Amino acid sequence: MSSLHPFYRPLGSTGLSLSPLGLGTVKIGRNQGVKYPSGFELPDDAAVRNLLAQARELGINLLDTAPAYGTSEQRLGPLLKGQREQWIICSKVGEEFNGGQSHFDFSAKHTRQSVERSLQRLGTDRLELVLVHSDGNDLEVLDQEVYPTLAQLKQEGLILAYGFSGKTVEGGLRALQQGDCAMVTYNLREQAERPVLDFALQHNKGILIKKALASGHLCLDGEDPVRAGLELVLGHQGVTSAIIGTINPAHLTQNVEAAVSVLSHME
Template sequence: MTRGLEKRSMKRLGKEVTFVGFGALEIGRNWGLGSGTEVERPDEVGASEVLNGVLDAGINLIDTASAYHRSEERIGLFVSDRRNEYILASKCGEHNNEPHTYYDFTYKAVKESIDQSLIKLKTDIIDIMQIHFGPDPEEVLNRGETVAAMKDARKEGKIRFLGASIDGGLATRCIRSGDFDVMQMAYSLLDQGNKENIRLAHDKGMGVFIRSGLAAGKLTKRVIPHLGSDFPEKEKVKKLLVLVDGDGDRLTELALNFLYNEPGVSSVLAGSKSLSHIKQNLELLARPLDQSLLDRALAIVNE
C-alpha cells in the first residue's frame, strides 16, 4: 500500500488522518505555477471528478477556505453526500470577493463567515476551522476577536476544533496558547523553518497540516520550464534536478519522502486541479524509499 494513505493519529482530536490530504484551493480559485490555462480552475465536471476521485482513492482530509473562491461551494455540491468519508477543514478571516479576497477578523465577520461556510459546504458541522491570517497576524491574536468567535461557534456546535494557518514565531505562540487543536504550516525540503514548531505541536498532541510541501510546484516537474526565471531557490532546485538525472517525478518523490520521515507531520495537503497529479503523489509514495538519495538531497538544500 502507498505510504500516502497511512493513517496518522491526531491525539488531541481523537482522529486519524491520511498522510496525504487534499488541498482544495485549485478546484475553486485560479492559482498555480505558470500562466493562462495553467492556472485556471477546472469547470464543474472537472471539479467533481477531482473531489470524488480523491475520496475514491482513500484520502480522508479535505482542506478548503472561504478565500478559495468557489472551493467550498463545489465541495458542498459534489461531495456533501459523502460527508462521513472525510475530515473537513476550512478557514476564516480572509473572505471571498471574487476575483479578489479581503481580510476581516472582527467577531461579527468571523461568525457570519462560519455560517456561510456551513451553507456552502452543505454540512451541519465543520471539523476544523482555521484562522486564515493576513498581513498583521500579531494584531489579530492580540485583539482576540477571531478566536472568541471561533470558540463561540464551537459552543454552538458549528465547528469541532480550532486551527491556525501561520508560521514562525507566531506559530509558536499559537501552539503554546492552548487555544488551538491544529496547526497548518509551510514546510518542505526547500523550507524547513517550521521544523521545531512541528515537533512542538506534535508533542502537544495537535494535528499538523503541511501546506507548500512541494514548494508551490518548485519540487515537481512543473518547475522545469520555469528554470529560466529567477526565484530564490532556483540554484538548489537545479542541483536537485541534477541529482535525480532531470527526472521531475523523482524530485517530487524525494520531497514527499522528506515530509513522510517527519513523525510530527499529520497530513501533507496536496493540492491540484488534476486528479492524475494527486494519484501520482500516492504512487510515488508506494515506491521503496531511497534513503541514501534523500540524504544527498538534504545535503544539497542545507549546504
Template sequence: MERRPFGRTDMTVSVLGFGGAEIGMEAMDVGQGEAAKLVNEALDLGMNVLDTAPSYDTSEELIGRAVSHRRQEYYLFGKCGEGRSVGLEYPDWDARNVRPSVERSLKRLRTDYLDLLLIHSCTEAVLRQGDLIDAVKRMKEAGLTRYIGYSGDSTDALYAIRTGVFDALQTSLNIADQEAISLTLGEAEERQMGVIAKRPVANVVWERSPDSPNYPRTYLDRLRKLDYPFMSRKPGTMLECAIRFTISVPQVSTAIIGTTDPKHLKDNVSCAAKGKLTATEMNEIRTRWQEVCEPAWAGMK
C-alpha cells in the same frame, strides 16, 4: 493509504489530504464535472482530509456539490478570518465575520459542521487582541466545528501554539521551506496538536511556468541555492523526494496537496505510498538546508 493520529483529537487522518485551493481558482477554469471527478477520485484513493477556505473562490461550492453525499468518508477542514476580501460585512480579521463566514461555508459545503476550523494566517498582533480567538472558540462551543486551529507560519504560528487554545497547526513545510521544523513543530508536539503541512511539494515550482498563477519564485530561488543532489536525477524524483521528505517529518499528521490533474493526484498518492525517507536521506536534506538557508528564509504565507 497510511493513516496517522491527529494530535489530541479523535481523528485518524490520511497522510495525504486534498487541498481545495487550485480547483476553485478562476484562472484554472475547473468545471463542476471535472472537480467532482477529481475530489471523488481523491476519496477513492484513500484520502480522508479535504481542506478548503472561503478565499479559494469557488472551492467550497465545488466540494459541496461533488462529495457532500459522502460526508462520513472524510474530514472537512475549513478556514475563517477574511472579511470584506471575501464578501463579508467587516474588514479582514474582524471577529464579527466569524459566524457569518462559517455559516456561509457550511451552506456552500452542504454540511452542518466542520471537523476543523482554522484561523487563516492572521498576524500575532491580531491574535493578541483576543476577540478573534474567542469568536472561533464559540464556533466550537456551538457545534459548528469539532476542533479549532491556526494556519500560518513563523513567529505568528509560534504565538498561536503558545496560547494553548488550538487543537491543530497548519504550516508551510517542504524541501524549500523548513523553518517550522526548528521553530514551531516541537512546541506543537508538546501540546499534542495535530500538524497539517501546507505547500508540501513547494508548489511543484520545478515543473511550472513562471507565467502560471501564483508562481512561487521564492521557492525556485531557494532550490537553486540548495541544489540538492536528487535535483539532477530522472524526472519524477523531485516529486517523490519532496513528498516523502514532508511526510517523514515526525510531527506531520497530514500533508495537503492541491491539483486539477487526475494524473498528478495519482502520482502524489504513489509517491506517498513509498513511505518515509531513510534517516540518512532525511539527514542529508536537513544538513544541506542548515548549511545554505538564509535568515530571511521564513515560512511562506
C-alpha cells in the same frame, strides 16, 4: 492500486484521523491571484466529481477549502452530497477574496458569519476543522477576537477543532498553545517553521503542511522532487497531513504513490 488507508494519522488530541495527504481545492474555485508556475482553467463539475472519487479511492479523506478560494466551497457542497461522512473538511476564516483582491477581517462577528456561511455553502451541519487564514501579522491576529470565537463555535459543536494557518514560528507556537492545530509551510526550500512541528509533537497537537512541494516550483537535479519532498515532510513525526492542491488526476495518483512508498519505508 496504492492507498493511504493504512497510514492514517491522528490530528493531535482531537480524535480525528486524517490521511497523510489532503486534497487542496483552491484550483477548483479560483485561478486569479494564485502563485503557480502556469495558468489553468477551472475544471468543470464532472472533472471535480471524478477527482473527488479518485481521491477517495486513493484513501484521501481530508479536503482543504476556504472562503478565499473563490467558488471552492459553493462547488464542493453539491458535489459532496451523499458522501459527507467520508470526508474531513477543513475550511478557514479571516481572509475574503473579491474581485481579484484579498482583504482580512478577524472580528468575532465576521468569524461567526464566515463559519455559518461555510456550513451553508458546503451543505453540512459541522466543519471538522477551521483554521485562521492569517495575513502574516500572526501575533496581532491572535490578539483579536478570532480565536476565542472559534473556541466558542467548537463548544457549540459547529466545528470540531480549530487552528491557525500562519507565517511565523511565534504565531505557530502561540496558536498551538491555545488551539488544536497549525498549518505550516515546510518543504525542501523552506524549513524555518520547523520549531512549530517539534512543539506539536511534544504537546500532542495537529500539524497540516502547506506548500509541501513548494507549490509545484520544486525541481531537483536527478532526484524525484515529489518523493524527496514527501520524505522530508512525512518523515517528521509531528506532521499529521500534507495538503497537495492538484486538479490533475495523473499528478494525484503520482503523489499518493510517492507518499505510500515513503510511508512504507518508514515502518
